[in-house]
Amino acid sequence: MEVGKTVDEGSKIVITVNKLAEIKKGTVNVNVKSITKYKPEVDENGEEIPADEVEVMVKVTSAGTEDTVYKKKIGKDTENINLTVQGVGTITVKVYVSGILERQTQMNLNDANTVWTAE
Secondary structure, eight states: OOTTOOOOTTOOOOOOOOOOOOEEEEEEEEOHHHHHTOOOOBOTTSOBOOOOEEEEEEEEEETTEEEEEEEEEEETTOOOEEEEEEEESEEEEEEEETTEEEEEEEEETTSSOOEEEEO
16 A cells, blocks of 8 residues: 555555663672772882772663763772663673773663672
């Protein structure tokens, strides 16, 4: 049947309904201390020197669209950034530290265990 055409009364028409993919959630844990291989340093008085800050950015690609889901300057000694990510089916998660891609994975959000730790 063509668009805009009419049919006779009583005609049978087959309609196909597509199932939309469901948006699901997953968890990403980022261990900046491990990624940067941070080791605490002490000054001449034996006191720990505060860790330098780095910019951490997490990007998620779902259904062909890439979004930044986290962007913040934090200390290199940060061990646990917990993020909830969402998308359709299998998503790509990228972790950048100071603008450099450090970790990347694909997460299938249809799996029972949708947790990934970047370390």
